[in-house]
Amino acid sequence: MSNHPLALFGGNRAVVSEPGDLFAWPIVTEEDEAAVLDVLRKRAMSGTDITKQFEQDYRAWLGTTYTLGANNGTSALHAALFGVGVGAGDEVICPSITYWASCTSVYSLGATVVFADIDPVTLCIDPKDIERCISEKTKAIVVVHYFGYPADMDEIMAIARKHGIKVVEDVSHAHGGLYKGRALGAIGDVSGMSLMSGKALAIGEAGMLATNDREIYERALAFGHYERYNGVIHTESLQPYAGLPLGGYKHRMHQMSAAMGRVQLRHYDERNAEIGRAMNYFWDLLEGVPGLAAHRPRPDSGSAMGGWYAAHGHYKPEELGGLSVTRFTEAVRAEGVADCQPGCNMPLHKHPLFQEADVYGHGKPTRIANASRDVRTLDADLPVSVGIARRVYSIPWFKHFRKDQIEQYANAFRKAAENYEALLVDDPGDPPVLGGWSMFSRK
């Protein structure tokens, strides 16, 4: 197969069968439909009874003491950051390679962000770069389990404990993932995750916060859930203000999402396991192909990808005569893999919102409006983040373990890599900017 001429040059495409529902997600059955219709018929869209049941299911699944539903993942993370006490003048460390919602809400808390570099193998925050970013103003570290890969939590937690800093896990890419046998989202001080339709656990616009710390939970609740901020609050400092949301935000989850969430969660482990079988099979087929490497933890590590959201692969142009990832992915797409794109999220520190934007009229960039030092990041501090787009590409996100179809997709990647010399001839190289600010705007 791999020696056939590339489809880009008129050869036969590696992917010949129609995908069918190979990529369709989430899987929606009559069970989801009945649950959602029930909310509609009861006119219970804005209630909280079903959301509270969903929170209870989620706690049991994740193994944390507290969970709090939200209208989206951005709100859950915003509340998590408030929950750990991020406030005026504080600094929050976050990887530059992530979706903006991991950290952008810190501005509205009067805080700022200090960007850390990522590890070139895990693509998650590099523990070795965290201490460079710490100052006496550092309040929290946001850890993103990027593209489903469990970040190095042991090292991160050790650094955080040493410096008295809180850890916020952003699990929006990694539902059901494991770090050394422990559930992602139950390791840091608090976690927040998106449950929007494009994610692995997909229930519409919704988010979830999880923690074992009652005060963090209560602060998050007080921030954006006025009707649940009442007499049951134990935290004394919060008691006088019950009844109105401290943040001025309303984070209530739509109960059609909550109802669908209860159904989706019941099936999630099984469906996630099938995704894992399919994705691991894809990578097993490509083991040893020059230029390509899997983005997944070692099978003997006790760690496992969660959901494989927006799965990507490593690219090593030096093993393919310097072939650009732009040209490589063009050849893979021609083989019939529509969603093989170069790059990933663009480094957040390069966006003008994190350089000069004066959002709130401070008369200076919001990034440094309340900061005691200029935390704006230089490319030289983040070499991996700045260069990573040329070394990654998206791969198909299989939802079913169908060997012969997966083999066709893997062959497309193998063919492009093994015929790299033919592709070098007209390689335009990579453009100055690759990837996008979000995975959705890119498509």
Ligand SMILES: *Cc1c(COP(=O)(O)O)cnc(C)c1O
């Ligand atoms: C999707 C996402 C979010 C935000 O979640 P929404 O539900 O879209 O608000 C936060 N962090 C990461 C890493 C994400 O991918």
